[in-house]
Amino acid sequence: MLDIKQIRDNKEAVETALLKRMDPADLDLAAIIVLDDSRKDLIQKVDTLKAERNQFSKTKPDAETIKRMKDLGEQISALDNELEKVENDFREKMLALPNIPADDVVAGGKENNAVAYTFGAKPEFSFAPKDHVELATSLDIIDYERAAKMSGSGFWIYKGAGALLEWALLNYFVDYHTANGYTFILPPFLLNEASATASGHLPKFRDDLFWTEDKLCLNATAEMMLGNYHRDEIIKTELLPLKYFAYSPCFRREAGSYRKEERGMVRGHQFNKVEMFQYVKPEDSWEAFNQMRSQAEKLLAGLGLHFQTSQLAAGDCSAAMAKTVDLEVWIPSMGIYKEVSSVSNALDYQARRGAMRFKNEVSGKTEFLHTLNGSGLATSRLLPAILEQFQQADGSVLVPDVLRRYLPGQMSVIKPVN
RNA sequence: GGAGAGUUCGCAUAGUGGUCGAGUGCGCUCGCUUGGAAAGCGAGUAUACCCUAACCGGUAUCGAGGGUUCGAAUCCCUCACUCUCCGCCA
Numbered sequence: 263m264l265d266i267k268q269i270r271d272n273k274e275a276v277e278t279a280l281l282k283r284m285d286p287a288d289l290d291l292a293a294i295i296v297l298d299d300s301r302k303d304l305i306q307k308v309d310t311l312k313a314e315r316n317q318f319s320k321t322k323p324d325a326e327t328i329k330r331m332k333d334l335g336e337q338i339s340a341l342d343n344e345l346e347k348v349e350n351d352f353r354e355k356m357l358a359l360p361n362i363p364a365d366d367v368v369a370g371g372k373e374n375n376a377v378a379y380t381f382g383a384k385p386e387f388s389f390a391p392k393d394h395v396e397l398a399t400s401l402d403i404i405d406y407e408r409a410a411k412m413s414g415s416g417f418w419i420y421k422g423a424g425a426l427l428e429w430a431l432l433n434y435f436v437d438y439h440t441a442n443g444y445t446f447i448l449p450p451f452l453l454n455e456a457s458a459t460a461s462g463h464l465p466k467f468r469d470d471l472f473w474t475e476d477k478l479c480l481n482a483t484a485e486m487m488l489g490n491y492h493r494d495e496i497i498k499t500e501l502l503p504l505k506y507f508a509y510s511p512c513f514r515r516e517a518g519s520y521r522k523e524e525r526g527m528v529r530g531h532q533f534n535k536v537e538m539f540q541y542v543k544p545e546d547s548w549e550a551f552n553q554m555r556s557q558a559e560k561l562l563a564g565l566g567l568h569f570q571t572s573q574l575a576a577g578d579c580s581a582a583m584a585k586t587v588d589l590e591v592w593i594p595s596m597g598i599y600k601e602v603s604s605v606s607n608a609l610d611y612q613a614r615r616g617a618m619r620f621k622n623e624v625s626g627k628t629e630f631l632h633t634l635n636g637s638g639l640a641t642s643r644l645l646p647a648i649l650e651q652f653q654q655a656d657g658s659v660l661v662p663d664v665l666r667r668y669l670p671g672q673m674s675v676i677k678p679v680n
Numbered sequence: 681g682g683a684g685a686g687u688u689c690g691c692a693u694a695g696u697g698g699u700c701g702a703g704u705g706c707g708c709u710c711g712c713u714u715g716g717a718a719a720g721c722g723a724g725u726a727u728a729c730c731c732u733a734a735c736c737g738g739u740a741u742c743g744a745g746g747g748u749u750c751g752a753a754u755c756c757c758u759c760a761c762u763c764u765c766c767g768c769c770a
Contacts, residue, residue: 305730309739316739319751320699331750496727617728628727 263614264359266298279362282369283576294359297352304348308341360581361611367576367585374575375588379559382568384592389655393595394646398424400657401649402679416516416531423676424645427661428534430668431641432509435536438561439507439638444538447508449487452478460493460616461486462582472513472531480513485635488539493616497631499623503542503550507638510535533642540634541618544610547632551607554636555587558603561638565662567647568592570599584609589639591647600643605636 269276273291280289315334318327368374398404403424409417420428440446458464458471458479463486472480481487488506497504512535538557542550555571562569569591579586583606590599610630613619619628652660657678666672 302730305739309730312740313738315751318698322698323750325750328750333750335750 263356263611264362265610265614266294266356270295270298276362280360282363282367283360283579294352294355297348297355301345301348301352304341304345308338308345311338311341357615361579361584361608363576363579364585364607367574367579369577370575371577372575375572375578376575377570378573378587379571380568381559381563381570382566384568385594385651387594387653391594391650391653392657394593394649397649397653397657397659398645400678401659401676403427403676404645413531416529418530423673426669426673427648427665427676428641428645430661430665431644432534432536433668434564434664435561435638436507436509438557438564439536439538442505442557444505444507447484447488447491447506449481449484449508449510451481451510451513453481453486453490454478457490457493458486461489462612462615466581470515472515481510482514483512484508484510484535484537485539488537488635489612489633490616491539492541492618492631495618496628497541497618497620499543499620502620502631503540503546506539508537508539510537512640530642533640535640535642536638538636538638541613541631542634543620544629544632547607547609547634550632550634551585551605554634554638555605558589558605558636558638562589562591562602564664565644565648567644567651567662569602569647572599579606582606582608582611584611591643592651593643593647594650600647601640602643602647603637603639606634608633608635 264276269291273295277289277291311334315331315338318331323331363369368376392400395404395406399406401423403421405419405421409419436446452474455464455477458467463471463482467482471482474480487510488508491506492504511532513532516529516531538554540550540554559571569589572588572590574586574588586604586606588601589603589605591602592598593600609632612633613630618631618633620631621627622629648662649659652662654660654675659676661669661674661676666674
């Protein structure tokens with residue numbers, strides 16, 4: 263959520279910035295200001311009446327005063343009702359506004375994304391490379407058919423060396439973030455509506471979430487949990503920055519048909535992800551952003567995979583974010599780069615929504631924190647990338663060095679079954 | 681799933697319809713005292729919104745929401761959570 267004061271004081275500047283990501287037809291700041299005016303006006307009126315009532319409530323009133331107070335009470339509840347309507351309307355419009363893009367974020371949609379960094383190069387094969395579905399099947403490390411039998415399409419089963427490799431990736435991530443000073447969180451994987459609303463995923467993603475009969479939804483990203491962790495809290499300044507990372511399976515309905523090129527494990531209903539999250543003082547957030555980006559890049563580079571980092575244009579960033587970069591790994595069989603991490607700075611947008619604050623020692627005032635999140639990393643596209651980028655002529659796959667210590671017998675190669 | 685007890689200002693507690701936004705103790709901050717400290721003494725110590733240049737002031741908040749009332753921490757209803765006992769449990 264944006265700051266209404268900022269909108270009132272710098273209407274044109276806010277408008278210009280928001281138009282980098284919004285259709286002009288959807289943007290009407292003047293209407294919001296009008297609502298805010300009438301909201302303030304009503305608050306003043308009703309507060310004055312309540313002050314009068316409180317004066318009389320301090321003593322036992324006589325019959326005549328009781329009559330007057332009764333009348334006053336009716337005026338108050340009428341005004342309160344009106345105020346509630348205005349405030350709901352105001353809040354709804356405010357929540358619908360996306361974050362203001364950072365100055366260096368370009369306008370427009372996906373087509374304006376720009377490659378900001380490249381690691382490694384596209385592998386050259388002296389043989390006909392296989393795609394990851396073929397590889398995983400011949401290596402017997404992913405079972406797609408039985409997963410479909412048990413749970414339907416869009417699921418897969420990690421098996422044997424595949425499960426070990428997946429687990430090794432997660433261990434690699436856990437050790438890395440721990441060494442970087444992040445606190446490990448294993449959150450619940452079901453959450454209630456209030457939390458999903460506070461994290462900004464509701465109402466927008468209601469249809470993309472799985473719902474239980476108990477009115478809980480399955481976690482779609484650990485960001486939902488980490489972003490709620492300090493909701494309605496005032497953090498002691500000396501505790502900042504707070505850095506967390508969480509592992510969770512992520513469940514997404516991914517409603518709509520799969521495109522053919524997204525077969526295999528590139529898009530599924532369930533995948534594993536480790537998520538980084540930071541709560542920082544406002545003046546530190548851009549430094550923290552660069553830090554998280556570089557941490558995600560090093561983590562991915564550590565696997566030896568060819569990837570690129572894209573700076574997203576304003577319209578391609580998710581609504582809560584002022585700036586986002588995506589780390590995209592090369593999938594040879596598809597001939598494209600697929601997202602494995604997204605690192606974003608929300609500034610105070612999420613903190614405002616969730617009332618996450620700290621006491622500024624210098625000014626003595628309570629201020630909103632800045633929040634940042636970044637995947638570190640999602641595995642569902644890493645495994646295909648590893649299989650495809652590191653495949654050998656004999657159909658075997660080399661295991662990245664950094665993962666071998668997590669595998670039995672320091673396994674260095676996964677060989678096809680006969 | 682059933683029965684009971686609870687949820688008040690950082691912590692512990694007091695408060696059963698008006699003078700309670702709320703007492704006391706502890707903690708914390710500042711000051712006095714001291715060579716220094718402890719003890720003691722004094723003052724202060726929530727959040728949001730509205731008004732204001734600021735001070736001052738106003739409104740709301742006693743788990744959440746609704747109701748009764750001229751007036752609710754206090755009475756009634758619903759819900760959430762915590763604890764105890766019973767039942768169930770791949």
